[in-house]
Amino acid sequence: MHLVYPAVLAALLFSVGVYGVLARRNVVLVLMSVELMLNAVNLNLVAFDAWLRDSLHAGQALTLFTITVAAAEIGLGLAIVLLVFRTRGTADIDRLTALGDPNEDAPESAPEAAVQNDRAVA
């Protein structure tokens, strides 16, 4: 198989995930987009593992580790989301700007800030 196919698919999937992370307002949807990006990485890892015929199978091992980490991440992420939803009554990241600098609290910059927070959590 041409290596290009999985590589391009992974690149496109990653871009779709990027779009999702940037464009979504609901935290759960953002988490889902992060999952897509992680999966794109997994696909790359598996494909390159098959290409390099690595005797240590570093790619597949790392894929397994990524999947595990993703499971832990989604568990923690959802716990945080639910906690936020319970205390704030919303799962909308544009409105979770309490930690932002009030002087720079322009509506455009809000999602990025929240995404940053989210990344840090993940």
Added chain:
Amino acid sequence: MSLLDTLLRCVAVVVVFLTFPLIIGQTEHKVMAHMQGRLGPMYAGGFHGWAQLVADGVKFAQKEDVVPLDADRRVFQLAPAVALLPYMLVLLVIPVGPEGFVGQAVDAGLIFVLAVMGIGVLGSLMAGWASANKFSLLGGLRTAAQLMSYELPMLLAAASVAMAAGTLSLPGILGAFHWWWVPWQLIGAFVFFTAGLAELQRPPFDMPVADSEIIFGAYTEYTGLRFAFFLLSEYAGILVISALTAVLFLGGWHGPMPESLGWLWTLLKTFALAFVVIWLRVTYPRLREDQLMRFAWTCLIPLALLQLAITGVVKVAIS
């Protein structure tokens, strides 16, 4: 493996998938009735109502297929298929007898089985959310919570067997089986079977479909054939769990008879376990939601870990 062979195996699996759940269902009708001092169905088909479930199927097919106005149409209609198909896939890899008497031998069969069974939950979740009914939603949420909790002990118990056999392939596990595995893996068998019951939402773990408090959980709004699919998936689930327990913990085709009759042993053990499933349903009352969770986290998981430790110690000791 030729095409004809593959085709034959698939047809066989489909036939098993369509008939065995009915047999289990009929057995449940009769066994439950007799355990309650009743007779159960007696009319359909003449002899002791053997065709009751066929009649039920005809009845379901005649009913109107209602989709609630506020429901999410597509998801609502797709949910029964999502609930049903995984069990069929699982049946494909369960070995019945020695020497390739299996739909399709998969290298990581155990993982495959547990992974695919996990997808079946999605059907209940979809149904619960898409019905636009608060009882359905509650049922869906309970399903999700219960399934997440019981998946863990089930996996751990299965891992214990895989550890003992040194392989994840189901025929491989059976190939390594010795009779003394039964006492060795007894705790694991208990955990696996109980967690399997909970995965199927069978009584006494039927909180998600508790009819006396949330009507029928995620399936409240379903009628006709789609409802029948959910029921079929429940009975197919009994078949799968019983067969898996028989294969993993009771030695599948092993028994005091020539190997050519091994499939008989598998079927016998499977149906004996299915009988136990029905028996438990008749005997025990439903667990409350918090009891359910406590049972999973404070009883089954420690037991499963204990079994893993025992397996490890014995494995090291005998090698």
Added chain:
Amino acid sequence: MNIPGSGLAKGLAVTLRTMTKRSVTAQYPEVQPELPPRTRGVIALLEENCTVCMLCARECPDWCIYIDSHKETLPAAEPNARARTRNVLDRFAIDFSLCMYCGICIEVCPFDALFWSPEFEYAETDILELTHERDRLREWMWTVPPPPALDPAAEDPKEIAMARKAADKLAAAAEAAAAEAVAAGPAGGEPA
């Protein structure tokens, strides 16, 4: 003493034991129930015994028995005798929508024309059809079981007891007479 899980095992044992026992369900339409003797099903009429005395209709607490009759004159059997009149039953009906199965009619009937029949399948779709006429009541007569045998230890019925008493008395008197005759024989012979 109290092993954990013994209660669970006990529960399983109970259901398993119940399964092995005969179930209590009655397969009614296929298998007729075994009714006890003296079952009160419906009231059957033995027309031939009825003299239209109207006692039953009069005693019935809820007036559910309807009787119509006419008189017939029988020609005299003998030349000197009078012609006799006789009551002929035209209609005998019981409205089972009113009947409360008290059985008073059966008790009061002096000629044994009414009986309890164990028949109970007489449901109708219309309440008016529950008034059953005499032909139906006569048909039910065939379902009336023979009266149960008397208890061997029981007292004899009054008639029999009285008849037996009379017979015993007669026999005793005859015996006494015979004994007297025997005693008188030699005594009478001696002086002779």
Added chain:
Amino acid sequence: MSLLAAAGSLDPAARSFLSPTGVEIVFLLVGLAVLGSAVISVTTRQLVHAALWLVVALGGLAIEFLLLTAEFVAWVQVLIYLGSVVVLVLFGLMLTKAPIGRSPDANSGNRWVALGVALAAAGTLVTLVVDAFRTSWVDLGAGGGSTRVTGEYLFRYWVLPFEALSVLLLAALVGAIVLSRTGKGRVPKPRAGKLRAGKPVGTNGRAASATTARPTASTPPVQES
């Protein structure tokens, strides 16, 4: 997997993009399905539909893993992603009251910026990848990802990271439990609806607990969701 073995042993002359092997065709078709469902998943306004399309995408990726002979990884993908992660996501969506039908506030205002960034990223990455790996050929040997192989490399060469992961999982478990515990009186009761305007977050929890403690106070009691 005999098909895959055959694909791997093709001679280099046949490795043209114009004459794809069977595996490649299947890979492409499944890849298109994955990509399409991923796009729907990030664009649809129906929240639960997004999660369900994510299921399709992740399931398709499992098939791709199978085609790349990483059998064990594929089943783990199904087990963890489809069986647990998506169920958790759906659980979260239901708990945060995902409505049936479109939710107007699924997307934020900077969609076009996001689209631009995504397209730029896609363009750069695809150009780069195509340029770099145009001629690379993956020889798909059978059994490259079987359970035996996986077990061997995982427990022979990767034991330490594996153990570290278990610690991470434990930490995540404990963290999730701590986060979702409702301590007595400390964490405010759940409530629905809108944010309390003009109230700093830091005092929010305390304020809510104060209101629940004194229901006769002038502030209205917190509404339960």
